[in-house]
Amino acid sequence: MSGAELVVFLEAAVRLGIPLALAALGETISERSGVINIGLEGSIIAGALGGALGALAFESAGLGVVAGAAAGLAVAAVFAAFAIGIGADQIITGTAVTIGGLGMTGAVYQARFGATGTELSLPTLQAVPIPVLERIPVVGSPLFAQAPTAYLAYLLAPALWYWLFRTPAGLELRAVGEAPDAAKAAGVRVRRVRVLATMFGGALAGIAGAHLALAHAGTFAENMSAGKGFIAIAVVVLGRWNPLFVLLAALFFGAASALQFFLQALGYDLPYQLFLALPYLITLAALAGWVGRARAPAALALPWDSE
Amino acid sequence: MRSCSRAEGARLPDGLRIRRYEPVLIAFGSVALTALAGAALLLLGGYDPVAAGAAMLRGSVGSWSTFVSITLVRSVPLVLCGLAVALAFQAGVWNIGAEGQLYAGAIAGVSVGLYGASLPAALLVPAVLLAALVGGGVWAVVPTIMRVRLGVGEVITTILMNFVGIYLAAYMVHGPLQEARGVFPQTDPIAPAARLPGLIPGSRLHVGFALALLIAAGAWVVLRHARFGFQLRAVGASPEAARVSGRIDTRRILVVSFLLSGAIAGLAGGVEVAGLTYALYEDLSPGWGYTAIAVALLAGLDPLGVVVAGILFGALQAGAGAMQRDAGIPAAWVGVVEALVILAVLGLDRVRRSRAKDRR
Secondary structure (H helix, E strand, O other), X not given: OOHHHHHHHHHHHHHHHHHHHHHHHHHHHHHHOOOOOXXXXXXXXXXXXXXHHHHHXXXXXXXXXXXXXXXXXXXXXXXXXXXXXXXXOHHHHHHHHHHHHHHHHHHHHHHHHOOOOOOOXXXXXXXXXXXXXXXXXXXXXXXXXXXXXXXXXXXXXXXXXXXXXXXXXXXXXXXXXXXXXXXXHXXXXXXXXHHHHHHHHHHHHHHHHHHHHHHHHOOOOOOOOOOHHHHHHHHHHXXXXXXXXXXXXXXXXXXXXXXXXXXXXXOOOOOHHHHHHHHHHHHHHHHXXXXXXXXXXXXXXXXXXXX | OHHHHOOOOOHHHHHHOOOOHHHHHHHHHHHHHHHHHHHHHHHHXXXXXXXXXXXXXXXXXXXXXXXXXXXXXXXXXXXXXXXXXXXXXXXXOXXXXXXXXXXXXXXHHHHHHHHOOOOOHHHHHHHXXXXXXXXXXXXXXXXXXXXXXXXXOHHHHHHHHHHHHHHHHHHHHXXXXXXXXXXXXXXXXXXXXXXXXXXXOOOOOEHHHHHHHHHHHHHHHHHHHOHHHHHHHHHHHOHHHHHHOOOOOHHHHHHHHHHHHHHHXXXXXXXXXXXXXXXXXXXXXXXXXXXXXXXXXHOOOOHHHHHHHHHHHHHHHHHHHHHHHHHOOOOOHHHHHHHHHHHHHHHHHHHHHHHHHHHO
C-alpha cells in the first residue's frame, strides 16, 4: 500500500467512524446510568431527517446539526417516557422506538419529497482543516481535515471520561447505574439522572444522524441509518463503557467498514454484499473474543421502581 | 453485557401472565389506543383519518378475495415469526433476530427447491421446509453459543446476525443463486414439485397458512400441557429459581428454545418462498422479523393469540398498500402503527401491574 492509499483508507475509516463514535459516546453515558437504549437507531434516523430538513429550512448545515440533535432528543424522550417513566422493559421499548422512528421518518420524507425521493440538494458540512495538526504525516489529514462534528467527538471522549470518573456528578451517574437503591438512599434522584442521561444520548445520536445526512451523503434516504444505532451499542461494549476506549472502538469499526473501499482500490474483486456484512461479522467476533471479562453496569436494563 | 442477557429482567412474561382475561383486555385496549393515536398523528400530518381508515378496510377486508388472497397471505410469515418471537420471549430469550433467521431459512429452502428438482413432490416439499427449519436454526446458533457459553447478551448478537442474513441473501441473488439469465437480482423459480399447494381454490392462499395454524396449536399445547413447556416458562419467569430447583436443566431449555425459535422463523422464510414467491429476492421481507415482536406482544405471548394478532397485522400491511394508493398516505406509516401498538401494550401492562399491586 502506498502512502497516498493509506491516507485515503484512514480518511474513510475516520469518516465512517465518527457517527458511530458520537452515538456510542452518548449511549455510554446512558448505559452508565443503567439504561440501554436500543431506540438509538430511531434517534439516529430522526437526526438524519431533522438535520436534512433543518439545513434546508435555515439554509445552514450548522443549524441542521442543531435540528438533528433536537430530533434525536425528541425520540429519546419517547423512549424515556416509557422505559424510565413507567418502568417498561427497555429492550422492547427501544425496539418500538426504532421501528416507529424508521416508519415516521420514511412517512415524513415521502410526504415531503415524494415516494421516489426527489434529489435533495442540502447545504453540506464542509471539512474544516485544523492548521498545523493537519500537516502531521499520514494521520494528520485523516484526523484533522474533517467536518466539525468529528472534532466534537474527539473533544467529548476525554471530557466525558473526566466527567464520569473525576467529578461528583459523574460518580452519581455511575452510582445510579450500579446500585440505584443505594444511590437513592444517598439522596440521588435516580429517575431524573436516567432521563437526563438518556436525553443526552438521544441528542448525540441525533447529531450522528445529522452528520450522516450532511457530512457523508449530502442527502437523506430512508433507512439510511442502516443499523448504525445497533452497531453503536456494540461499540459501547467493545469500548467497555469507557469513553476513551469507546472512541477508539468506533474508529476501529470505521476502519473495518472502510476496508471494502480499500480492498476494492487494491483491485481485489470481492463481492460487494459480503463486504457490507463484514463490519457486523467483525463486531460479532469482537464481542465473542473480548467481552468475556468486561463488566456492564450492574443495574443495566433493569427497570427501577422507587418503593 | 451480563445483564443484557436479562437473566433477572424477565419482567414482561411475568407481567403478562396472571389473570386470564387481562391479556385480552390489554390487546383490545391497545388496538383502540393505537387507532386513536394513529388517527391523531394522521390529522397532524394533514391527512384525513376517516379516508385512511376506509382505504385500509377496503384493502384488507373489503371482499372475501381481498381478505383471503391479500390479508391472510400476508399474515402467514407474521404468524410464523410471531410464534418464533413469542416462544423465545416466554423462555426469557430476547431473540430480535427473526428477520435474519427468516432470510437464512429462505436461502436454505430456495436452494433445495432449485437443486432438488429431480425429487418427487412428496419428498421435495418436506425437504424444502426442513431445509428452511435447519437454516433458521443454524442462524440462531452463534447467538445461542455466545449467550450460554460466553455470557454475551442475545439482543445485540441477534440484531447483528439480521444484517449478516440480509446481506447474505443479497449476495446469493447477485452471485451463486442468481437466475440463469443473470439480469435481475433474484433466483430462478423453484421446481413446481417444490411449491406448496393452494389451500383455497381460486385464491393465492397456500398450505403455509394451515401449517402456521398447526404450529400455533402445537405450541399452545406444548406450552400449556407438556413438561417441556412448563420448564420453558419456568426458565423465562426466573432462570435463577429454575436452576436452584435442581429439576430443570436451565441451559438445555435456553438452547432448545432459542434454536427452536430460530427454526420457526426460518420456516417462515421457506414457506414464503415455497408458497408465494417461488423465488428468492433481495427484499423478500419488509421487516416481518421486527413486526413479529409487535405481533407477539399484542398476543400476550400466547400462541393462539399470535394467530389473531398476525392476521390483524396482515390486514394492516394489506391495507397500507390501499391507503397509499387511494388516500395518498405513505405506506411507511405502518412502522409508526407497529410502534404505537407495542407502546400501547407496554402502557396498559403498566396499568395492570400497578392495579395488581393495589389488590395485594
